[in-house]
Amino acid sequence: xxxxxxxKIVLFSVSFIILILAGGMVFSLVGGAIPSFKTFGFGFxxxxxxxxxEGKEQYGALPFIAGxxxxxxxxxxxxxxxxxxxxxxxxxxxxxxxxxxVLGTMVDLLAGIPSIxxxxxxxxxxxxxxxxxxxxxxxxxxxTSSLVLAIMIIPYATSLSNEIISMVPNDLKEAAYSLGSxxxxxxxxxxxxxxxxxxxxxYILAFGRALGETMAVTMLIGNANRIPDSLFxxxxxxxxxxxxxxxxxxxxxxxxxISIGLLLFVITGIVNGIGKLIIKKMS
Amino acid sequence: MKTxxxxxxxxxxxxxxxxxxxxxxxSSGEKVSLTAAGATFPLPYYNLVFKNYSEAKGTQVTYGGxxxxxxxxxxxxxxxxxxxxxxxxxxxxxxxxxxxVVHIPTxxxxxxxxxxxxxxxxxxxxxxLLEKIFLGEITKWNDPKIxxxxxxxxxxxxxxxxxxxxxxxxxxxxxxxxxxxxxTKWAEKVGTxxxxxxxxxxxxxxxxxxxxxxxxxxxxxxxxxxxxxxxxKIQMAKVQNSQGEYVLPTIASxxxxxxxxxxxxxxxxxxxxSDAESYPISGFTWIIxxxxxxxxxxxxxxxxxxxxxxxxxxxxxxxxxxxxxxxAPLTEDAAAKAKAILRTITYDxxxxxx
Numbered sequence: 001x002x003x004x005x006x007x008k009i010v011l012f013s014v015s016f017i018i019l020i021l022a023g024g025m026v027f028s029l030v031g032g033a034i035p036s037f038k039t040f041g042f043g044f045x046x047x048x049x050x051x052x053x054e055g056k057e058q059y060g061a062l063p064f065i066a067g068x069x070x071x072x073x074x075x076x077x078x079x080x081x082x083x084x085x086x087x088x089x090x091x092x093x094x095x096x097x098x099x100x101x102v103l104g105t106m107v108d109l110l111a112g113i114p115s116i117x118x119x120x121x122x123x124x125x126x127x128x129x130x131x132x133x134x135x136x137x138x139x140x141x142x143x144t145s146s147l148v149l150a151i152m153i154i155p156y157a158t159s160l161s162n163e164i165i166s167m168v169p170n171d172l173k174e175a176a177y178s179l180g181s182x183x184x185x186x187x188x189x190x191x192x193x194x195x196x197x198x199x200x201x202x203y204i205l206a207f208g209r210a211l212g213e214t215m216a217v218t219m220l221i222g223n224a225n226r227i228p229d230s231l232f233x234x235x236x237x238x239x240x241x242x243x244x245x246x247x248x249x250x251x252x253x254x255x256x257x258i259s260i261g262l263l264l265f266v267i268t269g270i271v272n273g274i275g276k277l278i279i280k281k282m283s
Numbered sequence: 284m285k286t287x288x289x290x291x292x293x294x295x296x297x298x299x300x301x302x303x304x305x306x307x308x309x310s311s312g313e314k315v316s317l318t319a320a321g322a323t324f325p326l327p328y329y330n331l332v333f334k335n336y337s338e339a340k341g342t343q344v345t346y347g348g349x350x351x352x353x354x355x356x357x358x359x360x361x362x363x364x365x366x367x368x369x370x371x372x373x374x375x376x377x378x379x380x381x382x383x384v385v386h387i388p389t390x391x392x393x394x395x396x397x398x399x400x401x402x403x404x405x406x407x408x409x410x411x412l413l414e415k416i417f418l419g420e421i422t423k424w425n426d427p428k429i430x431x432x433x434x435x436x437x438x439x440x441x442x443x444x445x446x447x448x449x450x451x452x453x454x455x456x457x458x459x460x461x462x463x464x465x466x467t468k469w470a471e472k473v474g475t476x477x478x479x480x481x482x483x484x485x486x487x488x489x490x491x492x493x494x495x496x497x498x499x500x501x502x503x504x505x506x507x508x509x510x511x512x513x514x515x516k517i518q519m520a521k522v523q524n525s526q527g528e529y530v531l532p533t534i535a536s537x538x539x540x541x542x543x544x545x546x547x548x549x550x551x552x553x554x555x556x557s558d559a560e561s562y563p564i565s566g567f568t569w570i571i572x573x574x575x576x577x578x579x580x581x582x583x584x585x586x587x588x589x590x591x592x593x594x595x596x597x598x599x600x601x602x603x604x605x606x607x608x609x610x611a612p613l614t615e616d617a618a619a620k621a622k623a624i625l626r627t628i629t630y631d632x633x634x635x636x637x
Contacts, residue, residue, distance in 0.1 A: 137446050244486065248452065
């Protein structure tokens, strides 16, 4: 056998393992979710009632779906100006300079900080700060969670956009300059349009990361099982309710939690699907 | 080349994952070692006394604090020598177990009402106040009802922020059991359970999470397991017991809750005890095991050690340690009943202890 064939076989078998893993996860999630969907039907997704008390058990995932989407969208909105500006700075204005290298490393370092550390920082530093400037009287809730999530997803959005922006061919930019464009005009009309599918992909990745984040959000969102009615209201997310309640759950409740896991899987899948579709249309 | 290296690395990673599962086979020495799992609430107590026991008698006891639900599941699956739980098994649960199970009470704990109000050193909470605060009907600390119940105390006009557990917990079970006993409105709207449909407030994970949130938030009130609360210096409220007395949670007042009628199988919630000195939100924690110890190929030695350990655990030597780690010891009556139950445990139909 030549090395080409060996490579082929190894590659095939390894990618097949990943396929089996993902398939196995879906299979066990669906299997675990069946009892709760049988009991509540699709009302499970649309009901806001979560009552684990024995005798009147009633489970609905809407508060958690809402909490997850609101905090993640909030995080995306907050992080956008920061990460977009940083990626332009790194990939365009100060490309290949020492400043950019140091700053780029710092941004990547943000991705390496464990989420519990972000949670603790949010709990002991950010929350008292928000209370002291009079934002809120208890500091827990959707806004605080979004703020911490935003910082956590900056590196994901920045790194990819930065990479793509610095890969925009110089010929294009030089052509624009030779026509008398200013630097701003080059970015506005050449760099960003050429890189937009990559930039967009970065934000999809960041959004996916925010959807699944558990630890930091659990510590800051207030874990109240209701649909948040304002930016400063407490709520709960899908990942957080699973982390909190899984330990002592059994029977129907266990199945309800697994169903939430399945829904989170599906939502992440849909987000990635939409992202891919848009990227395809853009490029 | 890079790709090939990473592919190989991945393959190695996966194969090492698969192998690691097989290494857990136990090597059987001469000494018997016991495995148990269950409630996290008595974990510090069990850790201490089981360590003392293995030093004195040479029997290793491994206890995993995986939660009461996990303890019951582990015993059902017969993967432990005994389980531990904060809530006794209901008749229906007992019937679902593969064989008859007995409950051995090991110590008492309580749920304290902790709060964070600088300047308020003593807070008396009547049953009516508990109901109204935790159902969200009273929302300010300077509410006339709170002020009237605590003459001479200056209350700030802060919002009351209720912090409850976000995870399922035996602490929540005892708390809600008490609330259900004292308030029909609570019984109707919320009820009893390890996790609840909370009308107000926010959740924090575990006792440390609740205490952390309490100490960071002025105006907060919450409930905390006594084993954790006693170790922390936090403000605790006096709660009104069934005789109308306002009682601060202490080792003595928690122990007093077990005075009175305890059924022979010890399955009783001690909340709202009729004793005048008792702190009303108290309860037993239990060890559960099979009445017939010959199952799953367990040896007689294994069964004997299990029962001997538990007999020692409810005895004076181990009980004296309880207060050192902030648990309340069993009353004499409760300990005697526990010993009587241990004497009904059999191996192949023959009693193990005489």
